[in-house]
Amino acid sequence: MTQEVISTTKLIDFEGVSKTYQLGNQKVQALKGIDLTINSGDFMAIAGPSGSGKSTLLNLLALIDTPTNGQITYNDIDISTLSDNQKTMYRNKEIGIVFQNYNLIPVLDALENVAFALQVQGIPNHVCLSRAEKILKEVGLGTHLHHRPANLSGGQKQRVAIARALVTNPSVVIADEPTAALxxxxxMEILDLMKELNYTKHTTFIFSTHDNRIINSVQHVVQIEDGLLINQY
Ligand SMILES: Nc1ncnc2c1ncn2[C@@H]1O[C@H](COP(=O)(O)OP(=O)(O)OP(=O)(O)O)[C@@H](O)[C@H]1O
Ligand SMILES: [Mg+2]
Known part of the structure; x- marks a missing residue:
């Protein structure tokens, strides 16, 4: 019998990462020294109460924001050594983002919303459309290609958003409370879809959630509280 070899290559590393927001003359310490390693192919839930720092952590992971202290490396590249342009290029190539409220473009249909993520990269239109159609079929929306967001259910909109995040073939998808509006x-169906895509495409998924049912059905959970990583299993 052949055995599948599951490699665990280090993808992202946080070392002593902290983030302090300046609010007027007040400082808010949102993250207080996070050490965290994410391996390629990981499927990780970030759990913690409101205000614990989940969105701050995900924004740092998505290279949307920069840490106040500490080091973030992606594939052994120290992110702080990249220029803003290089960082944007890295993000467009390697990272897919899914938002709680989908962030779809209302005047575009499902197919156009997904294709748009490729069009902005200058890829020929017919390639964008055929890749968008393929991934929408994979997330179960082959029959809804020409529905605009207003004519889709919440779960269907989130499937479009996941398809849009995946169509560029990123190594990691980062999702801030992707199921909170559902x-x-x-x-749970969206969680199952993400699990399936993690399994079939080996895409790394990192997402935050408040939902105990979801936390209980994910193997790798990182718990944060008051800006500190208090437990991971
Ligand atoms: N732009 C900002 N300016 C100032 N303070 C901020 C900013 N963003 C977040 N904070 C503060 O940082 C802390 C962590 O916030 P964060 O949004 O990361 O928490 P969260 O765990 O995502 O919460 P929730 O579950 O409610 O989404 C909170 O005290 C919050 O008020
Ligand atoms: Mg949040």
Whole structure:
């Protein structure tokens, strides 16, 4: 019998990462020294109460924001050594982002929303459309290609958003509370879809959640509280 070899290459490393926001003359310490390693192919939930620093952590992971102290490396590249342009290029190539409220463009249909992520990279239109159609079929929306967001359910909109994040073939998808706007059953369906895509495409998924049902059905959980990583299993 052949055995599947699962490699665990280090993808992202946080070393002593902190983030302090300046709010008027007040300082808010949102993260207080986070050490965290994410391996390629990981499927990780970030859990913690409101205000604990989950979105701050995900924004740093998505290279949307920069840490106040500490080091973030992606594939052994120290992110602080990249220029803003290089960082944007790195983000466009390696990272897919999914938002709680989908952030779809209302005047575009599902196919156009997904294709748009490729069009902005200057890829020929017919390639964008065929790749968008393929990934929408993979997330179960082959029959809804020409529905605009207003004519899709919440779960379907989140499927479009996941397809849009994946169509560029990123190594990691980062999602801030991707199921928070959904009812519990639909939230579990989105979790199952992300698990399936993690398994079939080996895409790394990192997402935050408040939902205990979701936390209980994910193997790798990172718990943060008051800006500190208090537990991971
Ligand atoms: N732009 C900002 N300016 C000032 N303070 C901020 C900013 N963003 C977040 N904070 C503060 O940083 C802390 C962590 O916030 P963050 O949004 O990361 O928490 P969270 O865990 O995502 O919360 P929630 O579950 O409610 O989304 C909070 O005290 C918050 O008020
Ligand atoms: Mg948040």
């Amino acid at each position: 009812d519990s059953k639909t939230g």
